[in-house]
Amino acid sequence: MAEKTIGVPSVKGMKSAFTDAAVGAGGGFAAGLAQTLLGSGLIGQVVSVVLAGSVVKGARGTALATVAGYMAGLGLFAPGNGAAAASDPGVM
Numbered sequence: 463m464a465e466k467t468i469g470v471p472s473v474k475g476m477k478s479a480f481t482d483a484a485v486g487a488g489g490g491f492a493a494g495l496a497q498t499l500l501g502s503g504l505i506g507q508v509v510s511v512v513l514a515g516s517v518v519k520g521a522r523g524t525a526l527a528t529v530a531g532y533m534a535g536l537g538l539f540a541p542g543n544g545a546a547a548a549s550d551p552g553v554m
Contacts, residue, residue: 482522489514489526507534 469475493514500506511534515527 485518485522486526489518489523489530492517493530507537510534 493510496510496513497506500509511527511530514530515523517523518526
């Protein structure tokens with residue numbers, strides 16, 4: 463029988479999700495701090511991703527580094543800063 467993908471929320475499941483979110487926020491804080499200190503260029507992005515992945519241990523660190531690396535790589539091809547572009551009143 464296949465594992466259920468959607469179910470009733472449980473305290474254990476909510477605790478696990480909260481832990482994942484907190485670890486992600488901590489890794490994001492570390493990456494953001496490193497990028498602030500090193501700049502948002504290629505080297506700053508790479509170092510911040512590597513730092514975030516090394517701070518968080520285990521499978522969560524691997525997932526964090528993978529997603530952060532993907533987002534950093536994608537950001538290299540974006541015209542300008544996505545956050546600044548999203549706040550521009552001309553963008554719908």
